Amino acid sequence: MFLLRPDKPETEQDEAMFDASYKLFCERIIRQRLLVNNEVLRMGQLRQAFIDMVKANEGVDASNYRQDLLKKRLAQDFPQLAFHMPTKRNVCELVFAETLSKDALVDMLPDPSGTETTQSSELSQTDSDNETGRTKCQTTHEDTRTLYTAALFLKRLLSDTPGMSCPWPPTSENVNVTESQTVVPIGLYNLLSWIIGSTEEPTLDHYVNIDDDVHLKVLSVCQDIVYLASKGRKQTPKSLALGLTVRHLTGSSRIVSLLNRLGHCASWDTVLSLDTSLAQLTLVEVSHHS
Known part of the structure; x- marks a missing residue:
């Protein structure tokens, strides 16, 4: 009988597989949009943006990448982020900088009537356009x-x-x-x-x-x-x-x-x-x- 080294947990495999895209995602969206621009984004938007970025940069389909895994990584790497679950069931968890004031938070809240798929696509499209040197006007709440x-x-x-x-x-x-x-x-x-x-x-x-x-x-x-x-x-x-x-x-x-x-x-x-x-x-x- 051979002694086999146990496989790494699925979480560690996923992190290593998408590490390059994750670093790019953190730099462009987490640091720039959430921490610098003080935007408020939905967790579903962030997940979809990350999946799109993996596809664009590594050519890998990461659609099975779990939202709770991405949240865990973000919470570990960015303790200054706050995660808030609205009382409405149809509204996804919100993510923003914990230093954001209450008044600013209200002003920056995303439109609850918009779908996550559309908004996530727009979020990732911004990064894709920046990569290819193209500009696309997108209207935010601000x-x-x-x-x-x-x-x-x-x-x-x-x-x-x-x-x-x-x-x-x-x-x-x-x-x-x-x-x-x-x-x-x-x-x-x-x-x-x-x-x-x-x-x-x-x-x-x-x-x-x-x-x-x-x-x-x-x-x-x-x-x-x-x-x-x-x-x-x-x-x-x-x-x-x-x-x-x-x-x-x-x-x-x-x-x-x-x-x-x-x-x-x-x-x-x-x-x-x-x-x-x-x-x-x-x-x-x-x-x-x-």
């Missing part, structure tokens, strides 16, 4: 909260914007580029400039400096937003000047109405009223000079 907060801030700015303050009818002195900037909040103008990559100057103290040709385009879009946010109650130099110009060039109410429906200019009635008022103002000025 991203949504940041964008929504920014939107509310801009909504308040737009609400406080008085619009054109000149008397009716506005003349050429009131419908130019310089006057256009006065109806556009600095926050809105700078945000669009940042979005399109025209500047990286982080300030709300003044309008950021961008190229003149881009400046006109940004100013045009900003005026459309001002007009749209007020539901057409706040006219802008663009909404009036464009409508009046198109009327004089084409005389077509259909074209002006089309541009109005797209949010680019004032309505046909407003343009017609402006044209009439300007004509009357001209007659008054002529009569005063004669």
Whole structure:
């Protein structure tokens, strides 16, 4: 009878087999996302991400890798992690840094309506994209909260914007580029400039400096937003000047109405009223000079 050395327990075999992928998984997801970015992830997400990483790096199907085994390894290697089992049965165990405050934890909680399979796939896809040099935009709860907060801030700015303050009818002195900037909040103008990559100057103290040709385009879009946010109650130099110009060039109410429906200019009635008022103002000025 031969004395055989007993096989290593299944746990040790699995750990040795996937050790390289486990180290990569810990570096990219545990350290970066949980400890540095202070994210909150589900245990099911982490398991699926680990399985995907093993497949991508070692070409091995690790779908049988148990979740409790991965949790045990993480608990041993990262004592600063906290594991929390929600009261709802259909919600997987949550994993996060124990230093995360209660308020921050609430803000970072993953959406309970999302499925683990989809979220896990997105989690691993991020790493796959980074490996191949490709980038993919993924929206997190923090991203949504940041964008929504920014939107509310801009909504308040737009609400406080008085619009054109000149008397009716506005003349050429009131419908130019310089006057256009006065109806556009600095926050809105700078945000669009940042979005399109025209500047990286982080300030709300003044309008950021961008190229003149881009400046006109940004100013045009900003005026459309001002007009749209007020539901057409706040006219802008663009909404009036464009409508009046198109009327004089084409005389077509259909074209002006089309541009109005797209949010680019004032309505046909407003343009017609402006044209009439300007004509009357001209007659008054002529009569005063004669």
